[in-house]
Amino acid sequence: MSAQPTPVDPPSLHHSPAFAHGMILPAGPTLYVGGQNGTDASGALLEGLEAQTEQALRNVLAVLAEAGTGPEHVAKLTIYLAVGVDPGQAYAATLAVWGARRTAVTVLAVSPARPGALVEIEAVAALPEA
Secondary structure (H helix, E strand, O other), X not given: OOOOOXXXXXXOOOOOOOOEOEEEOXXXXXXXXXXXXXXXXXXXXXXXXXXXXXXXXXXXXXXXHHOOOOHHHEEEEEEEEEOOOOHHHHHHHHHHHHOOOXXXXXXXXXXXXXXXXXXXXXXXXXXXXX
């Protein structure tokens, strides 16, 4: 059995090229990636939405790789944006790192705990069978 999630897109709902309405995750080990900010390896927060979004996604990818999985096994992303951040601009910033991978996505406007943070991203992924 493949560890890759399967999209669920009911024909009665609008089809989005950017996200799936649901994802079926095969039974087995699951990785929960905690919220990643746009910080580099030294802990420094990058400047601007585009740089922070790209770095947050690179951080998610690093956790996935360390666990032995990759973005193709991600079933769900939750993206927290600072209040006032344009979600369209944030989505555009994801394309350079994440590409056009469809997954279930939730986007929320929040007041980040870290001053200056504009985005935080968490993920849920299947771990491939060994």
